[in-house]
Every structure is written in structure tokens, then in C-alpha cells.
Amino acid sequence: MEGQVEGFISTDAQVESDNWSLRLAAYDAWIAEVERSLVNEECLQWRLCKLPVLISQESNVLVLKRALDFLLVGVAKAAVSAPLGESIAKSVVTKIGLKPLYEKIEAVMERFVECGRSDVAIDCLLSGSQNKAPHIASACFEIIASLTKILSVRKLDTVKLLNFAVSGLENRSVVVRKAAKVLLIEIGKRTGPSLLSTLQGVKPIVMNEVLSELASDVNKPDCQQPANALKEGVPSAPSESITVQSAEPVDVLKLLPPSFYDDVKSNSWSVRMNAMEKFLNLLEANPLLDPKASYGCIISELAALLSKERNTGVVNVVAKCMAILARSLKKRLPLLSKILLPALCLRMKDKKSALMPSLSEALDAVMETTSMEASCSLIVEALNSKYVGVKAQTALMLSRRSGKVVF
Template sequence: MADEEAQVLRESKKWAWADRVAHSNWKVRSSAYDDIRAACTAVYEETDPCLTEFVADSNAAAQDKALDALNTFLFKANEQLVSKYVDKVVANIVGKALNGRTGTVQRATEALLCYIELEQSSAVVDGLLAGLKNKVPKIVVASIDVLVQAISLFGVKVIIPQPVIKATPAVADSKDGKAREKAKELVVELSRWVGPEVIRSALFKDMRDAMKEEIDRGMQEVAALGRPKPERFTRKEQARQAALRAQQEASGAPADAGGAAADSGGAAAAAVEEVQAEVDPYEFAEPRDVLKDLKKEWWENLEAKKWSDRKSSLTQLKELDVDYGDVNRELRKVITKDSNVACVAEAIACTGAMAQGLRAAFSATAKNLVEVLLEKYKEKNAAVGKAVSEALAAMHKHCWGLLDVAENLTAALGHSNPKVKEETLVWLTSEIGAEAKPALNKLAPLLLAPAAKCAEEATPSLREAALRFMVTFATKFGNFVVLDKFTTKMDDGRKKRLEEMRAEAAGPAAGGPGAGARPSAAAAALAASRSKPGTAATAKVPLAAAAGTGKVAAGTSAVGAKKGAAGKEPGNGYICSGSSTLAAQAAAMRLTGAQ
């Protein structure tokens, strides 16, 4: 009997798992469980070569099978498990598999993308950047190609672009022609996500003119495709999207006629397809010490009798910028007491530059300047008004929220000068979109009540600005009922105008930019650019980055981005070199220092 049982146990080792675990003999089932445990231990054991070494098999056919097995494993694995082995596996894939046959490289690429999907983008990027230094040209080219695909599929929210940008100049100057061509493709792909001005300021300085022109044309080609969107998502993001779709289905929301709900989850998909956050060129800026740049002459010129000397000193500050109490006090004095409007406008621009460079560290000073700046809206000079709007926008973006300065805003809306009220309303209309819904709930009574009073004023442009702000506020709020409490005393004419503006705001939205291009977009753009050898890069550069000295982003706006934090080395007063314009300061400055 014992011999028969032993024979059955030996034979059962050859059976399928399903047959073994369903066998009537408990010893057969027990043996199956032991073997399953042993197999799982071998796969999940960190020291086992099963995962880390088999992708480096010396036989090409066996290596392909190993990569197939790895991809199957990654499809089922979770983040916690793969994080234990990712560094060793990626190193072997980059060092061995990317040097293989075409099919092998494709399998290896998919494995690396699977690791990114499993939240291991940092390890994968590190491994690929190491591949850029490999002595084998084929590995360098393949590593660049995987980076291009990863950025194109996942976007810069998953693939952090800074280390890639820093590693790009070396391969762009490679002796291998294929590596240089792939490097161009990588640069163009990066420009789709971080903007061409970041690329120009970070990479063009030491690049050959011929390569600059070709990349410039390629960047213009991909810019025409519209803003890119990720085409592949991490597992966490996939789970979030699935939860949103399930929530929508549970709420019983029907699919639209075009099948949008069935295809992309309807409203849930709209929430999932978040607009990629604007890449802040501030993150790419190199810090430099500017304390030594404020010489004795600077302080003397600030008190000079000639307005041009005073303005020159202020312009220098705007280009350098520091965060010290003495400078802030001098700026405030110029803004409030200087009789020359050019000096006043320049001093106001300096405060905006400080807000963009210091960010959270400038918060307290920025709040104290709001009252002074709003008061300057009474000036008839257009340059002063523009400087005030830009400086306030920079502070709102980086230093405070509207709720923090609501008292000053309410006071400005009740100012005796109609121009102050009108300009404040116009500025609020442009900025209210950056506020979160919780803040709007508290801002409604504080801003809508005085705005409704402004709508009753005799000045037509002031009335129009007030109504426009109210409609914009309600649109952002998501419900026009919020206006009911403040419009009960309005006459029929104003209510009619309010309804007209409301209808305009509720009209069909303009179509957004086209979907992101396929992974080959950068390559296609470069190919197209090569077919136009006589076409020079003619795109206008709004900010003065052409000299390659500043970290500048095209279209840098002072409106509607998340507030940044102060620099990383507190107390050193560091900034980076850049353009003299206020807009360029947002990109160029990287100030740190306590007030």
C-alpha cells in the first residue's frame, strides 16, 4: 500500500497543477502545495537568479524566451514585488538585451515600459542613462530610443525630464551618427512636453549650429500637433481611471451619442485626461550668487536726482533680484513716493520678479504690497497699470491666494476712484480661474457683494467689468445660483446683460488641441524638417533666451499655476542669470533666502 502511494506521489509530479490540487489523495494535494510554495519562493526570492540573470542569457533564442517570461511575470506582478529586483534586471536588460536582435530589443523595450507602468520609472531612467555611456554604439542608440518611447507614452509627469535633459548633450555630440540622430529625436520629443524654450536655454548653448537648426524645425513641426497627452498609464493611474468609470456607471450616467462614455468613461475620462501641468522652467534654472553684484553704486543710484539713474538701478535689481528687508523698503518707497512713472513701473516690476524668484519665501512681503499695488491702479499711465497687473499675477501664482488678501481686494472694489475698481475687477476676472472650489465658497460673499455694487455705478466700463467678473466667478464656481443673492436689486437692463454674458459663457467650448502624436512624432518632425533645408527656424521667441544665458520658457504666464516653494538652499540668496524682462524672471530666477 505504501509502495503504491509512493508511486502515485511520484507520478503526480508530472500532472498539471489543476489535477494535483483536485486529487482525492490528500498527500498528492499536499505535495502540490509544497511544490507551488517552492516555485513561488524561487521566483520571489531576491537572491534567486531567476529574475535577475536569465534576461542576460548568452543564447539569443533562450534570451528571447527569458524576456517573454519576464514580461508575463511583470503583467501579473505588483509594485512592491518588482521594486526588489528592478535595478539588477534593468542593468542586465540594458547591458545585454538591448545589444541583441531586433526582436530581442523589442521584447526588452516592452519589459522596461512594463517596469515604468509598475511605478519604477526612476530605476528605468537611471539604467537607460547608464546605457548612454556604454561603449557599444548599438546599446546607446537603443537606450535613447527607449527613452523617446517612454516619454512619448507616459509623459513627463511619470518620466522626470531633468536628468534626461542633463544627459542629452553628451549623446548629441557623439561620434556615432546613429546616436546623434536619435539624440535629435529625443530632444524634439522632450520639447513637446517641456516646451521649446526650455530646450533652447538648456541645450542650445553648446550645440552645433546645424543641429540647432534641424532641431528647431523639428520642434516647430511637433508644436503644430498640439499639446501631447499620455497614451499609457501606470498601474495606480489605471486603477484610478477604473474607479472613476465604475463611479460613473454606478451613478447611471448614460453614454453620449458618440459613445464617449463607453469608450473613455465619459465624464470620468474627462477627469482622467488631466491637462499636463505646465512645466516650470524654474526647475531647470542653475543658481548663482548675486549678493556680490549689488555694489555701493547701486544704493547711491537709487537716490540719484536723475530719474534715468534711478530707473537703471531698478532695472539691475530686476535682473538680479535679492530678498532683503532693505531692498523691499526701498522698492516700497519708490512705488509710493517717486514722481517719475517709469521708475514706479520698474519698481513694481521688481516686486513681481522677486515673487517669481523667491516664491513662498516672498509671501509675507507680497501680502503687504497688495494694498500699495492696488492703489497704483489709479495712475493714468498704462505702463504702471500693466506692471501692477503682472506683479499681482506673479504674487498670486507663487505667494498667496485671493482669500489671503481678500480684505485688500474688497477695499479696492470700494475705492473712491472708479479706475481702481475697474482695473481690480479686470484683474480678478483673469485670476479667479486659478482658485480652488473651497476658496470660492469663502470668496463669494467677500467679492460678489462689492462687485454687484460696482455693477450699479454710472461708469459704463466699470459696470461691464463688474458683470463680467460675476459671470466668470459663477462659471468657475460651477453654479450661477451663487449670483442670485447679489442680483436681487439689479434693474432689468443689467439683469438682461448678465444673462447675455451667462449665455456667452455657457456656449460651446472651443475645440482643444489635437491628441498627442504617436511615439514617432519627433522622428517624423525631424524627417519633415530635413526635407525643408531652406527653411530657417522662424518661430518668435517671446522671452530673451536666444543668447543662451537664461532659463526661459515661451509663453510663461503669471496666471494659474500652483504656487512654488522657495529654493533648496535657504539663506544663500541665490538666483540664476536670465533676461531683464519680468516674464523672463519667472523662468530665469532661482532665488533662495529668508526674508
């Protein structure tokens, strides 16, 4: 215990050092302690309380990135009060104008949403949208627009968001006006265009552009519909999930948009989410997959994305895609289990309860494509993992399969 206290005091002093490399190393140590569960709740809360001042005073981009990394893992482990959350969010927004930090800041705000502090995140971003610097104001509007995609309508203060968006449309800067218009469009997608048409103070030409964008989004052909629907001219409901299913094996890979593989590697989680949702919809609409198609590349992409993805929503969609692929292809693709099982087992170290149902479902489905004998070495390795979650979820998987083991 004494050694831990001394180490804690040492990193506390180090994080305020004049040497940026020492500050960087201090954050690395803090992150490692959280990931290995070597720090207690009280110590973690104390460190989070220091962050607002540390972030506000920090000027080195590399150190700021690491501070935000610590914030991401810290907020996921500790309960953050509204005052502390507001203080942290305000300090983070002050750095939003730094382009290298944009993705990290977007991830932090998303983490606040996941932890039930969406009001804190959006209020601080709305305040930042009034900044006189165009690059700061526009970045705030853009992140708010992204957050509206993952928030339920009842959690959105629509009136407040619309008022700020309308004020942004009057900004002198083109980039701010453009970002404010994007926010209006996203709100319209969630609440319907009828609410937007009642707004006062919006120039008719701008409102027409917004309504036209909404109309085109609703009426555009759905690239996710089944292959036979396009051939036979069967219309699909644009805003509803696809219910028509193909009766013949389909190579869904040919139906993916050309930008799919670039999109899943995008720095923006919303782009990655959109790409994976398109793939999921294709799989759900075409449960009979063509066994002759080349799935090696897509399976490798799914495994890589699952291993490094931080966004909970994206991870859930990836896991669902894995489960459907495994159930459809069964044992026709021997490499499927060899590629996906290591990624799934390692991801089980994540302690987020929201991920366990989809990950467990994917793990069970992939295990159905192989035998216990073939996967024995990987299972033993998982049971001996240093991560408690990996051990526990592997044991649960074995218990579920105990009545139908195939050797």
C-alpha cells in the same frame, strides 16, 4: 564681498536719488543681480521691504515700470511674508490708474497668486475697487476677474467677491458697473449660474444680462472641435475637453480663429492664454496633422512666445503645443528642431519648478525629430551656457536619450 557691499550701498542710495535716470539705473542693477543670482536672500528681502515706500513715492512711469520688473523677479526668488506682501500690493494698487502700468500690475498680482499669496492680491484689489476714481475701481475689478480664471474654486472667497461685485453694479460710473458685471460673469463661469440667481440687490435687467452671457458662453459652437465634427454635425460638449479625434490628417491651422496671431501678441496674458489653449485643444483633438500644411509661421510664433513669455501658465501651454507638434510631424519638418531647440534650451534657465515637466517633455519630443549629429553644436552651446539650469536640463535630456541615440 566688500565690493558687493559697497555696490549694494551705492544702488541703495541711487534708488532714492532725485534724478530719475539714476533711479532707473539702480533698478536695472537690482534686476541684473537677481537674474544672475549675485544677491543673497537677506539683501533681496531688504530691497523688497523698501519697495512699498519707493513705489508709493515714485511719479515717473518708466521708473515705476522698472520697479515692477524688479518686484516680479524678486518675488519669484524670495519668500514674501503676508505682511510684506500686503504692504507691496497696496502700494502697487495705488498706481493702477496709470494705463501704461496696467499690464505690469496685472503680472505682479498674478505673481502673488503663483507664490501662494492670492488672498493678499485679491484683498488689496477689492479695497481698490472701492476707490472713488472710476478708472481705478474698474481696473481693480478687471484684474480680479482675470485672477479668477487661474485660481481654483476652493481658493476663491466667492461670497466676498460677489458682495463687492454687487456693490460695483450700483456705482455711478458706467465703466465700473461694466467691470463689476464682468467679474460676476467670471464667477458664474467658475461656480455655475445657479449661485448668481440667488443674489439679492441686483437689478433684474442686469442679472438677466449676466445669465444670458453665461448661457451664450455655454451654448456657443466650439471652434476647437475636430474638423470632421463640424462637417458631420457631431455635437461637442461645450464645457468639457474634446475627446473626439479625427481619423484623417487635418490642417489645424485652418481651424484657428482669424485673430489668433494677434491674440498671442496681446499685452494681456489672459488673451494669450486663451489663444494658446484653443490651439492646444485643436492639436489634442486632431493628433494626425497634415504634413503638407505650412507650419513655419506658427512654429516661429511659438518659439518667440516661449522666449519672452513671463506667465507660467502660458509657458506650460506653449511647451505642450510644441511637444504635440513634434510628435505628430516627427522628421517631416526639418526646420522644426532648428527653430524650437534654441528657444527651449534658453528657457531652461528659468528656475520655476512648475515649468520643468512641460519644458522637458517638449525638449525630448523635439529632439526626437532630429539627430544628435545635426543638433551637436546647439547641445555643446547649451552645456557651456552660463545658466546652471540650461546645463543641468541639457545633461538630463542627454541621459534620457543615451539608450536611443541616432547618429
